[in-house]
Amino acid sequence: MSDREREMGVELGELSEKLDDHDYPADVDELVSEYGEYEIGYPNGSETFEEVIGPLNETYESPDDVRQSILNMADSDAVGRQRYTDRGAGGVETSEEDPDQESF
Secondary structure (H helix, E strand, O other): OOOOOEEOOEEOOHHHHHHHHOOOOEEHHHHHHHHOOOEEEEOOEEEEHHHHHOOOOOEEOOHHHHHHHHHHHOOHHHHOOOOOOOOOHHHOOOOOOOOOOOOO
16 A cells, blocks of 8 residues: 555545546535545545545645544544644643543
């Protein structure tokens, strides 16, 4: 699988190649009509291309513009653990900030 097919937890699969081969500029309606049923995969599920970009009213100049919209609109399942940081204690919540946190 190439980097263009998977980025930031979002897997485009065959859709990636289709977007590369499409003639631009292209608006959302045209892209949805052509590729709306393609699945965009996340670590914990998927959505159709239409579900992701269908609500937008955009015209795209390149496949990279479409990919960026997909990443912007992707389901929160694509980003992994919410509020996770590997940057040390700075991003850790205290029990006052997270009512579900227990201290033992």
